[in-house]
Amino acid sequence: MRVNLENPNTHQLKQVKVGFSWTTFFFGFWPALFRGDWKWFAIQLAIEIVLGCFTMGIGAGIVGIIFSFFYNKLYINDLLEAGYVPNDKASKDILLSKGITVASH
Structure with missing residues (x-):
């Protein structure tokens, strides 16, 4: 399962795998x-x-x-702390279902 994350300042997109x-x-x-x-x-x-x-x-x-077992979650959390946000509702829902806190934008 992959999620799309975007940096709102640079508009850089990253597609990141969630899970193992x-x-x-x-x-x-x-x-x-x-x-x-x-x-x-x-x-x-x-x-x-x-x-x-x-x-x-x-x-x-x-x-x-x-x-x-947990590297992808660590990587996603670091991206979120760096300012990345989910690019679409499906990505946000996936992150929330995996217990990853997402700031609203």
Whole structure:
């Protein structure tokens, strides 16, 4: 399920997936890097390095699996805090149904 978010100042549109992140599941911190989400890229990378060092790499894979369940929600919340708003009623309804607070515009 995807939602459309728009920055009202720049009119930039982003289509963001809601729910489980298959890309994070398979590729760990890389999706955050490609999205330009520097904060969560650095956090995931640091955790994967630390846990990977002590578990011969197994911990890094586990971090990717755990982040898969909530990374998309973290990314959407960061976009909303940066000023993005749902572009249509369907997107707003999806976000509300997933427990994501949406400011009215």
